[in-house]
Amino acid sequence: MGDDGVPKYLRSNVIVEPLVDRFYAWLHTVAPVQASMNLAFLQLPLLESYLQSPQVHIAASNNPDLRGGYFIDIPEDRADEVAELTASIKRDRAGMLQFAAAVAVAEELVRHNATGFDLTPLYPKLPTALNGLVELAYDTSNQPSLHFLEPIVYHSLAFDSRRQSFQLSLDDGVERPFILSTPRLPGPDVLDLDLPLTHAGLGELTASRIRPVSPTRLREALELTDAQAVWLDRLLTDRPALSPDRHIESGGRIRYYGHACLVLQSAEATIVTDPFISTDNRRGDRFTLDDLPDHIDLVLITHGHQDHIVLETLLQLRGRVDKVVVPRSSRGNLPDPNIALYLRHLGLPAVEVDDFDEIPFPGGKVTATPFLGEHSDLDIRAKSTYWVDIAGKKVFVGADSSGIDPVLYRYIRGHLGRADMAFLGMECDGAPLTWLYGGLLTKPVSKKMSSSRKLSGSNAAQAGDIVVELGAGEAYVYAMGEESWQGHVMATTYNEDTYQLKQIDEFLSWCKERDITAEHLFNKRQWRW
CATH class of the missing domain: 3.60.15.10 (Ribonuclease Z/Hydroxyacylglutathione hydrolase-like)
Incomplete structure (x- = not known):
């Protein structure tokens, strides 16, 4: 690594991919109710399907007619890593999986028992994973529904910031795998940081696009090991690439x-x-x-x-x-x-x-x-x-x-x-x-x-x-x-x-x-x- 004390800028082509349990992070995989449902009923079955027939997933991922389908684009020789990810989700996200199962049970309960009469007797029948987190209600046509108390759910087992991490890489113009289907595994061309997406170090890194920072400071802020710190030479540059016409003075x-x-x-x-x-x-x-x-x-x-x-x-x-x-x-x-x-x-x-x-x-x-x-x-x-x-x-x-x-x-x-x-x-x-x-x-x-x-x-x-x-x-x-x-x-x-x-x-x-x-x-x- 070069002189760690000289302030540097983040390179133009640095990608920050936000992850949750190695899947791409977006609204439906982070917001706790939807994340639990997608993890239990989409992502986990997808991983299990891949493990049963990796060749089918790889072939489908390479078929232009199936672009955007739910197939995992990971080589078969890395199936053991997919198996490890699957096992870790079942072990470490048991609370989320239990929550998702409870939602399915509760919606079935409501469909069959909310017939326009008082809903109070249904509350004791709700799965315990939902206690304190939902309300039952009718609309004016007597159609029942389950409503989630979202601010509280963020403080339940359905939300865990330890799921979060991010990968840093350099954009080489090669299309990345489809975000809704393929988890991001470690590799030589990415820097994996097992830090929450709110981590202050990530903010310091991205801010260095416009304000230089010393590699020493970034290494400390991102809690990098010696091996990870080598990546800073790839991520940083001496000069900003900011466009001179990025601001206007009139009109x-x-x-x-x-x-x-x-x-x-x-x-x-x-x-x-x-x-x-x-x-x-x-x-x-x-x-x-x-x-x-x-x-x-x-x-x-x-x-x-x-x-x-x-x-x-x-x-x-x-x-x-x-x-x-x-x-x-x-x-x-x-x-x-x-x-x-x-x-x-x-x-x-x-x-x-x-x-x-x-x-x-x-x-x-x-x-x-x-x-x-x-x-x-x-x-x-x-x-x-x-x-x-x-x-x-x-x-x-x-x-x-x-x-x-x-x-x-x-x-x-x-x-x-x-x-x-x-x-x-x-x-x-x-x-x-x-x-x-x-x-x-x-x-x-x-x-x-x-x-x-x-x-x-x-x-x-x-x-x-x-x-x-x-x-x-x-x-x-x-x-x-x-x-x-x-x-x-x-x-x-x-x-x-x-x-x-x-x-x-x-x-x-x-x-x-x-x-x-x-x-x-x-x-x-x-x-x-």
Whole structure:
């Protein structure tokens, strides 16, 4: 290692992969209720399936037609390590597994015994693992449900920060295995740190992107062994790679960083939406972490799907962000975890908003606006679009919201005026219900039912209705996982005949006929005024 006393910067292409029990950490694998369910009913059975037939999983992982499927992409000669991981989960996460089993029992109890009469007699029949953590309730149609007291569940056996760790590596442009299926094993090309994601050392490491720190200090902060400390030469560099034009001195600017990530700037403030940002700055075909301003006023999270609240990016921004704005959940509904609680337990400054709540920032404000659909018709409230007033522009950030009821956008325009620019998602043939929510379903659904309830945004007609109702003069469609650095999260494959792309082309033609400036975004784009 070089001179440990000379301050250095974190290299541009350092990846921080957050892990829980070696699986990629995201909302449904960290928030305790959903994490317990996914561990018991998805991840553990997946590991056991691999151990029964590693060759089947490896073959499926290499089949382009099965991209994004639940197959473990780990060579057969490492099956013993998968077996060790499986055994450790069964041994060390017994509390979580017991909690998940209790949820399944309780939901069955409620389905068969809550018939519109007094629910009090059911409480003594609940599994002991749920005592003090749930409430039973009816809606006004006498449909019963189980509600979780989420803040308390974070203090139960269902949540254990000792599950957490992170891997550091260098982005070489090679696609990583799919995050929902393949656990991350140790290897020569990664540095494993068995530390919680809130560990102060991780904050010091990521802060060194913009403020140099001595390797000696980092070694101490990260509690590195002698063998691990050798990695610092690979992670650090003498010079920062920060882009000289990352700030602006006047007017306004929007930069598209890929997928649903926008960076909206004025001379006074910076707003970032759904940050999912590449760490590979070698190609010049994208904006990366190097292009971000040093300080970010607000991060706006539209919803809890793994491609919109990307923890590996958020952890790199911790300490640089004033507030992470998230939509308020329905409080205790199984498929609708509280995003603010989740982020706060990871050391991020989250604040919740309801529809039409306003968050001011220097020289402007953000207004939360409603989000329709895209969640397989589940009762999920933690989703929001946003209206950003910045540097004289009114910008609608639509994410994956659907135009299934265009009158909604008429109300938005009535409340906030006419939009100058609208950014929309058009993944109009999304994955089925069970692809993302299967681990939470304690009552099986048929394949036909699952396929009818997709994670779909707007099609061409619905996107057109949104633009008309908002009065937008410009409309931009996000890329749908098409950017090369997003495969490990998105696992999408398109060709010229793909329905989604045809719908985007139809929408762009519709806009052209009406003199509406429109574009299908890809990789990078900039607007300046």
